Amino acid sequence: MKIGIDKLKAIGCEEIKKEVFIEVDDKIAFDLVGYIKGEATVGVDISEGGSEKGVGILAKLSQVDQINYYGFFNLEREEWNWYQLIGGNISTLNKMPIxxxxxxxxxxxxxxxxxxxxxxxxxxxxxxxxxxxxxxxxxxxxxxxxxxxxxxxxxxxxxxxxxxxxxxxxxxxxxxxxxxxxxxxxxxxxxxxxxxxxxxxxxxxxxxxxxxxxxxLFENKSKAFGEYFLPQEISNSMRDIFEDYFEKISNIFDGVARSGRLLTDAKVINNDIKVFGMDNNHRLINLAELRSLILGQDNKFLVGDTLKLRSDKSQLEGLTDGLDLILSSPMFGLKIRDKDLLSEYELGQGRSTKIEALYLELYQSLLKEGGYLGIVLPDGILTNSRDKDIRGFILDKFILKAVISLPEGIYRPYTAINTSLVIVKNKGFEDEKQDEVFMATPENVEELKDVILELKRWGGIFGG
Known part of the structure; x- marks a missing residue:
């Protein structure tokens, strides 16, 4: 028993007591021996013939219609047992349905x-x-x-x-x-x-x-964010495509972070990821910071003009080797008039003054060799003859991995512009060859989900 008590103290048990007994099917299941923050929340599981099975944490999960539900995590075996207490009688229960x-x-x-x-x-x-x-x-x-x-x-x-x-x-x-x-x-x-x-x-x-x-929040999105709000369907799709990759990376960035959902979703999957987000709307960054704290995450969100990172990357401290992953949906349809800013970009020297073109170039400069970018672009970038310099930049600097045409009208009623999710890998060396590209044109959100499953089965995105 001494080992058990030591373990209880190690997890924050403030006071050792032996006064509460709970029976399961006429057998003593728990001898509660410790209190944390004034509540009996830890105990010794002795349900098999009175022999000690292990020390663990007993927690009341919920109460519904006078039924108390408990979970017991056994520290020795690292497994859960589940119980329900009805009218003073406790019994084991099937974990999932209840x-x-x-x-x-x-x-x-x-x-x-x-x-x-x-x-x-x-x-x-x-x-x-x-x-x-x-x-x-x-x-x-x-x-x-x-x-x-x-x-x-x-x-x-x-x-x-x-x-x-x-x-x-x-x-x-x-x-x-x-x-x-x-x-x-x-x-x-x-x-x-x-x-x-x-x-x-x-x-x-x-x-x-x-x-x-x-x-x-999403129910009120039209009033809150207007035309350039990122629909849940797109955010969910980007998360689902990259969820396995999140486990392999150490950092992630979004230069149009908005409420930070794309980034915090990644950290839910891998809590060790360093999250960097930036947006020029201070209220959205405020929301992203609060979102992080509610989730118990330590992330870095910055207010500022992301495009100015082209000449000064000091705000992304500790990233001298570049970023592993950038997920972003820049605003589209806007043109940059700032000549000083345009002069910092290769694509700003010619005909391209579109904001999404500058984001593409910026993100390429921030990624490490072999780093990935998932970005939502207007279809015109991929098809219009006047944007061939942007397509040339993509093919010159990146390995194109996937182009998924997003369902028509996915941004409506805020904009009718058709868009695609483009996934690219920053070239690891100058002569790296383009390989097979995954392409799909789902007509609705349900088909988009099927396309993502097909893409993950294909398995070619993160190879090479």
């Missing part, structure tokens, strides 16, 4: 709560949708950290009086330099404080919470 039911119930609860909070704030404040979501993210972040013991407040509640101080403490601890204040009026705060104290984010799955926030 956990899915609990998960869906929890998602519904949080979704309804977020909708209610948004409606209350929106009825009072004259914010844009983007500003509204920035304030919502701030409140969610405070509540999330408070419920999980990373912030301290009287009775573990936040109030109109302490909420701004809690937020300032939070961003001070994390060293962030974005907007350090709550912008909501006292009237709006009064409306939502009770709502926040009635929801519990303890042990909530941060990724699932972010998905709920995303779903609400």
């Amino acid at each position: 956990l899915q039911e609990v998960k869906e119930s929890r998602i519904d609860e949080i979704t309804k709560w977020i909708e209610e909070v948004l409606d209350r704030i929106y009825s009072i404040e004259s914010f844009s949708i983007l500003e509204l979501f920035i304030e919502l993210y701030k409140l969610v972040l405070i509540k999330l950290e408070l419920d999980n013991g990373n912030l301290e407040a009287v009775d573990n509640r936040f109030t109109i009086d302490n909420i701004k101080d809690l937020y300032c403490e939070l961003i001070r601890k994390d060293g962030n330099k974005f907007e350090g204040d709550i912008k909501l009026s006292s009237k709006a705060l009064k409306e939502v404080v009770d709502e926040f104290n009635n929801i519990d984010f303890k042990n909530v799955d941060r990724v699932e919470l972010m998905k709920i926030l995303d779903s609400q």
Whole structure:
């Protein structure tokens, strides 16, 4: 037992006790011996004939209709057992169906709560949708950290009086330099404080919470972002194509980061990736920073003109060997008039003043040899005779891996421009030969999903 107690202390057990017994099928399953943050959350599993099976963490997962669901992670065997407690009787349960039911119930609860909070704030404040979501993210972040013991407040509640101080403490601890204040009026705060104290984010799955926030944000995208908002279908497609590659790289960049979703999705898959994002919209970068903190990620998002990195890469510190991967969807259809900026680009010297052409050249200069770029481009770049210099640049500097024509109207109603997802590899040496290119023209989102599966089965993107 001493070894078990030592393990409990090692994972944060504050007090050793032996007073709570739970029975499973008339046998003692857990002798709870430790408390963390005042709750009995650790124990010894002795369910087989009274012999100790191992020390682990017993956590209450959820409560639905008077049924308590528990999970026990055995530290010795590194595996989970699952239990449900109904009217004082506990029994083992089938892991997947019941956990899915609990998960869906929890998602519904949080979704309804977020909708209610948004409606209350929106009825009072004259914010844009983007500003509204920035304030919502701030409140969610405070509540999330408070419920999980990373912030301290009287009775573990936040109030109109302490909420701004809690937020300032939070961003001070994390060293962030974005907007350090709550912008909501006292009237709006009064409306939502009770709502926040009635929801519990303890042990909530941060990724699932972010998905709920995303779903609400995307429903309001036309008001928040206008014409150049990156549709979920494109973001999801780029993530799905590169998800296996995320495991192999050490850094990733997006020069038009917007809310940072492409980048934070990559870090969910590989938490060791260094994330760099940049955008000239400070509110979007604010949103990206908050998104990172809600997900528990340490990312670097910068406000600024990405195209100026061509002459000064100092902001991308620690990347002297170049970037492994860039995923981006630059704004298209705009022309650059700044002669000083154009003079820094090869493609700015001739007929091409399109912003997407300059992004292509910039990204090529930032990638390491053999690094990959996934970029959304207007179809005109790939077909118009007047853009042959851009196509020539692509074929000269890159190995073309895939061109997937995105479903017509995927950006509507914000723009009717047809686009393609282009995937290229930065040449490792000057004479590297072009190999087979994957090409597809899905007509709708469902076909796009099938194309991605076919592309991954093809397996030619990351070879060579």
